[in-house]
Amino acid sequence: MTADPLVDAFARLLGPGGVLTSPEDRARFEKGWRYGAGTARCIVRPSSTAEVAAVLRLCGEQRVRVVPQGANTGLVAASTPDASGAMVVLSLERLNRRIEVDVHGRTVVVDGGVLLSQLNEALAKDWFWFPVDLGADPQIGGMVATNTGGTRLLRYGDVRHNLLGLEVVLGDGRVLTQLNRLRKNNTGLDPKHLFVGTTGVFGVVTRAVLQIAPLPQQRAVALVACQDGDTVLELLTALEGQLGEVLSAFEVMSANALEAVFAHQPNLRKPFAVLPRYAVLVELSSTLPASSFSLEAALQARLEWFVEQAGDGVLDVLVGNGDEFWQMRHHISESLRSVGKMLAFDISVPRSMLPAFTGEVERLLAADWPAVRLCDYGHWGDGGTHLNLVWAEAAVGKPAAEVVAALQPRIYELAVHGYGGSYSAEHGVGPHNQRYYDLYTDPVVKQLCGLLGDFCDPGQLLATVRLR
Numbered sequence: 001m002t003a004d005p006l007v008d009a010f011a012r013l014l015g016p017g018g019v020l021t022s023p024e025d026r027a028r029f030e031k032g033w034r035y036g037a038g039t040a041r042c043i044v045r046p047s048s049t050a051e052v053a054a055v056l057r058l059c060g061e062q063r064v065r066v067v068p069q070g071a072n073t074g075l076v077a078a079s080t081p082d083a084s085g086a087m088v089v090l091s092l093e094r095l096n097r098r099i100e101v102d103v104h105g106r107t108v109v110v111d112g113g114v115l116l117s118q119l120n121e122a123l124a125k126d127w128f129w130f131p132v133d134l135g136a137d138p139q140i141g142g143m144v145a146t147n148t149g150g151t152r153l154l155r156y157g158d159v160r161h162n163l164l165g166l167e168v169v170l171g172d173g174r175v176l177t178q179l180n181r182l183r184k185n186n187t188g189l190d191p192k193h194l195f196v197g198t199t200g201v202f203g204v205v206t207r208a209v210l211q212i213a214p215l216p217q218q219r220a221v222a223l224v225a226c227q228d229g230d231t232v233l234e235l236l237t238a239l240e241g242q243l244g245e246v247l248s249a250f251e252v253m254s255a256n257a258l259e260a261v262f263a264h265q266p267n268l269r270k271p272f273a274v275l276p277r278y279a280v281l282v283e284l285s286s287t288l289p290a291s292s293f294s295l296e297a298a299l300q301a302r303l304e305w306f307v308e309q310a311g312d313g314v315l316d317v318l319v320g321n322g323d324e325f326w327q328m329r330h331h332i333s334e335s336l337r338s339v340g341k342m343l344a345f346d347i348s349v350p351r352s353m354l355p356a357f358t359g360e361v362e363r364l365l366a367a368d369w370p371a372v373r374l375c376d377y378g379h380w381g382d383g384g385t386h387l388n389l390v391w392a393e394a395a396v397g398k399p400a401a402e403v404v405a406a407l408q409p410r411i412y413e414l415a416v417h418g419y420g421g422s423y424s425a426e427h428g429v430g431p432h433n434q435r436y437y438d439l440y441t442d443p444v445v446k447q448l449c450g451l452l453g454d455f456c457d458p459g460q461l462l463a464t465v466r467l468r
């Protein structure tokens, strides 16, 4: 027995290990990866759909707000409680047993709390993988709630493109079971879409049906040094024109971003004597064995052709050593944080506008904030750029909060209204960017979310983010 009757009720319902209350046990659920920190009333860890439903019913009776939490790798502060100490964190980490592969159907039915790495380990036994690929290890339910994109979206799409069915517990404990395994099913409203990218506000994802992809048999990777953004786009078009079906990643890293990597990752060595404005990581992959079609030879040939066409635009080309090139890409974010203060953005614009947009940001900084460096990188193949700004506080001479308050709204405004872009390309919506959701979302969309919210979560328990 504790002093909290709700905690006692959870303990009776969920059994040993089902509820965590001590500050030490709660700590890892209360702090987000990058943003978000608060205090939870308790952490509940149901291990079945029925238990999730019972938890939500209990919370509804007591009008207690709930934060669904996956692996807590989200980057918009939506998976952690606020400071009130009143919210319950509903962790899915014990709902992680089911992984049912249908080899001939090329689908998998998977519990919401299964980690991406666990899923891929299980799928690899049958030579499959779930190709939404990123530098973190999220849970499947969290990936649905945030519609994860990742580095191979160009080839395989995001979670939405690979989701066939869902089981969801609505805010009042009703269970919506739509475990569709069909690729073709045009029979009216497909409700799964309500739960994709809506940050858990309409219900808790307890199971998903995903389409899976055969594991590639070969990969070829190159690093292409380009002297400007226009050359990067020319390269993308040239690769898509002849190797589009096998192009699986097109990641762009600026010289400033790479400089931070080589300054803070002693195990990685500089690939070029002088870092180019942009180094492009190109990856081809295929299920064809190298004996029937060599991707490396095809990539070499296409790049040789491109170098001739591009003239001075391409400074160097390195083919091979894919692991090392990917290491560079995956270490950028943490390396930039070691440099100084950082303002991170997850922006997309129509990809043909990436050089113009980036150029305008550079001019803006040069004019008004010369000590702030643009360290951009990202998924240019999808129009995505992590347009991160980094500075030394002493050089700028202002508190970081002031720099953020001045620059964040300007850059978002430029992206959204200047270039028809998005203020959150792939990380979703949360307290971190709520004010920009409020500012930029069509009022009719908010009205619709209100109506859907009234139906799915009438008690408004699932409310870390306000979509209405």
Ligand SMILES: Cc1cc2nc3c(=O)[nH]c(=O)nc-3n(C[C@H](O)[C@H](O)[C@H](O)COP(=O)(O)OP(=O)(O)OC[C@H]3O[C@@H](n4cnc5c(N)ncnc54)[C@H](O)[C@@H]3O)c2cc1C
Pocket: 033, 067, 068, 069, 070, 071, 072, 073, 074, 075, 078, 079, 092, 112, 113, 133, 134, 135, 136, 137, 138, 139, 140, 141, 142, 143, 144, 145, 146, 147, 148, 149, 150, 151, 199, 200, 201, 203, 204, 205, 206, 333, 426, 427, 464
């Ligand atoms: C190093 C790093 C690299 C990353 N790279 C990328 C990238 O390339 N592309 C990209 O898109 N993202 C990226 N992310 C962001 C993050 O990994 C994704 O948003 C991820 O899908 C979140 O899943 P999660 O299980 O960690 O969810 P959490 O962080 O736990 O939760 C995220 C949101 O989903 C809700 N939620 C969680 N589980 C459920 C559920 N079962 N039902 C309903 N709602 C739920 C939470 O309430 C919260 O609103 C990266 C993060 C890190 C730390």
